[in-house]
Amino acid sequence: MTGVPASAAGGSSGAQGARSTAAAADGVASEVSGSASASGTAAPGRSASGGESASGRSAAGADATAEGRPPRGGKITAAAVNQASVWNVANLLTMLRLVLVPGFVALMLADGGYDPAWRSLAWAAFAIAMITDLFDGHLARTYNLVTDFGKIADPIADKAIMGAALICLSSLGDLPWWVTIVILGRELGITLMRFLVIRYGVIPASRGGKLKTLTQGVAVGMYVLALTGWLASLRFWVMAAAVVLTVATGLDYVRQAIVLRRQGIAERAAALEETEA
Template structure:
């Protein structure tokens, strides 16, 4: 008895406890559809229509209702951070989360931009640039998903943060210097949106080229292996045929000659001479 627990001794009763203690263990045990990460994603999806109604209430210019809309938008942005962190930390990644999470992100941001532009608070070209970039990158991810996955870059995360801060400032009814500040924050977000979008395009092109090159190399290797197998099979068949022919010749050739040698007679002696000699011996005996 060493007094060590089973997990330390490496026994069969070892139990791995994930980070977070009981909360982590509970999260791992419920890694189905209804886990905490997916629930937060669903909450963010449900916040989209509520946010729109709050923002457009009373014509969209009531500071109080816009403050409520800002609160709903802030909750949506915070849940976006937490659901991804929980999914990665406690292995709660599901197919539903992979699809619903980016949809929820684009839905809340797109709704805010369209509503602000419809109210005249935000130029339509800004909304168009941001939405075009987000939709284009999403389609590009599907374009290269067979070859590889475009990882989220640090610039993309900074872009998302800048967009969230800028849109949140526009949702609030700000005036004076704060209104000027929010314009420059939004310009920063637009620049980051364009720059990171171009970087994603570059990554997508590189990943697709690498994937296609790898597929061609694998196809050529498979053809070479198949050809080598066929050649080995043909060589083996020819070798077997030669062995059969050699065996057949070895059986036929030594049949007559060794028998003649065993009698002490020269190989190839005419048959007539052997018959005459036999007759002479008989007459001599008589």
């Protein structure tokens, strides 16, 4: 009888063993698949070996989107997209307003501060600053351009241009100092109060506050121009209305701050009681 070489026998045995192992694995996979299908517990997009396929990940992401939940990594991606650049149009308008402040002062005080031509140029700079004030905040909120820089720089720019105009007018004798003190004192005081109560909430800008800002801008602009006759008399009454609105809205903000603080303290006390209970 012819003998079979040991290497060939070993190879045949190894091949048979591999085929047996593969058949067993196929049988196990079939059983697992069949049992999973019968029990309804198979996770969509899972392969027989338990790994997650690309189609499964896509299906899971679609399901999460359909349910209103962001897919995995969605929050990180959204946060990266929502990080507005500091050099956006809203912040550029705020920077322009800050740059206009020293330019306005130089134009206002040029040639002794009483030259109609220089005062007209100063009024133009003031008008541009006030117009940009109307648009930068709106653009930031509408197009999601709100940044930490804008939150800090915008109120500073507002107070700077208004304060510079009032101080220049009082220094030139065109406006009584008490008017400047009342307006600037109110603006600085309300800004400080907002920071003090921010732990309890944010005091929103009211319609009265917006009307006050508009009236102040018109009144100061009329004083910056070298007006005479009935226009000079009209600007007095416009400024009087601005002062009244300044005081009235300031008192209303103080009332809102007191109410907001009381509500915040009450809510914290209630939350502490629930925690102790």
